Amino acid sequence: AQKITQTQPGMFVQEKEAVTLDCTYDTSDQSYGLFWYKQPSSGEMIFLIYQGSYDEQNATEGRYSLNFQKARKSANLVISASQLGDSAMYFCAMSHPASGGSYIPTFGRGTSLIVHP
């Protein structure tokens, strides 16, 4: 069964510093996707970044980058130059083939990030 592990329940970072949120996954599928979402205290789910299993280059979106290490099955999120507004819950997720032939996601338990001024 597919599994996503986020080992850091909480992380603290100083404003303007970079922070890495860890995510490891377990799958026997060759084709899958890795996602990161941000959930602020207001509750909405905000897409941050995506990496496909066949993508050779690490994905980047502004201050977000995904450190994809396929052999180690890790997909860590790096936030550069943290801002106070980055304080939120961060979820790693993996889309993978399901029995019906389409893809479904499995989410990790999340990491709570607090950015200090």
Added chain:
Amino acid sequence: EPEVTQTPSHQVTQMGQEVILRCVPISNHLYFYWYRQILGQKVEFLVSFYNNEISEKSEIFDDQFSVERPDGSNFTLKIRSTKLEDSAMYFCASTQKGLAGIGEQFFGPGTRLTVL
């Protein structure tokens, strides 16, 4: 910018009652999803819908749940006889290409369901 909308934002119901949660996905999207997030826990996939039928469903999505796309814009989740443990935030999401296809999945703001 187009967005997924959900109504109501908060629904309170008595145990055993039926509830219908409504979603309007982004208009040119083809794949639709419902998720559940019990307070303080991870997001759980419930069901995906494509081409007017369920494409995948999780173990959570039992006979008490159903989905429907009654017209060209709405996508609904019905819980026939609510239980206390159905209390959660329910998110609707849509994508243009499906999760294999990659890319961004747009989430709605969620409906908080409270079962008393």
